[in-house]
Amino acid sequence: MDVYALIYDLVRQIPEGYVTTYGAIAKALGDIRASKAVGEVLAMNPTPIIVPCHRVVMSDGSLGGYTHPEGVRKKAELLRREGVEIIGGKVNLKKCFFNDFKLKIRPFEVFRDYQKRISEKIRLEDYDFSAIVGVDLTYNGRYGIAAVVVFDEKGNPEYVRYYSKKTLVPYVPTYLAFREYPIIEEVSRDLRGYLFFLDGHGILHPRKCGYASHVGVELDTPSIGVAKSLLVGNIVIESNNLAKVLIDDEVRGYAIYDKGRASVYVSPGHKITVGSALRETMKVKKYKIPEPTRLAHYYTKLGKEMFKNRKLLPERLLETPL
């Protein structure tokens, strides 16, 4: 499901002389909270004018931004040329608001349905795992670059895999998995049975289906979510360096504190208990970020350099011993 392509298609439906809003497009996509992402996608519009992103404005009628050397003045010029009046820096939405979008599917509705089904498959009991894996991604334009660090049974980094692929989904809070999982799927497939450490939440998610859970269920392997900031949940302090994180009175994860401030939030993804997720994380935590994820994040930068230098090509696996 190519959300980028869908957004560009929706914008092409806006007739000359009309405008729509970021929120209206987001609603058409199935979640008003994707409105910010709509703006980010339009900011990278590869074919301005053909895809008339200048016809998308803020919900109060103000113009918003325009990624062009002349900035938003260019947006105003284009709109005026098309017959859209701009008074006091605003368009009159009552006069020229377009909202009659034609689309076959609302991706974020589909995503929510999918998350519901995934969440029913999550097992929160301990399962055996052979060794540990850490995963992270970076981005270069529309390309995601993944680094997968595989540890040996003794806990030493053994090798790193790199992989890059074009993204189809922009980042929208609570839908992270739909952006990142397609990129790591190919390089993670054969690692079933490893304990995955992922850069995002597990069951510490409004629909109990964060990225780490999504990955764990898809690969049918134990997984832990290690996030740098909180998505949802209530903090209940336990001690100097630990707090429980609750979602309606249920312990969904833990916050680990270093010197008075939270360093990471840990929650089980799949095939592990909340307690074991915390213990396994503490075992590999030397610095602020646990080793698996920390190293993956580091290699992600090397991967990006290789990608820029054409040493790492799209949809081509690259593996390096450590």
Added chain:
DNA sequence: GCGACAG
């Protein structure tokens, strides 16, 4: 008007 939402 303020708060808030992983990466």
Added chain:
DNA sequence: ATCTTGTCGC
């Protein structure tokens, strides 16, 4: 996540 140079300190 990305943009982006230097600086302070262990």
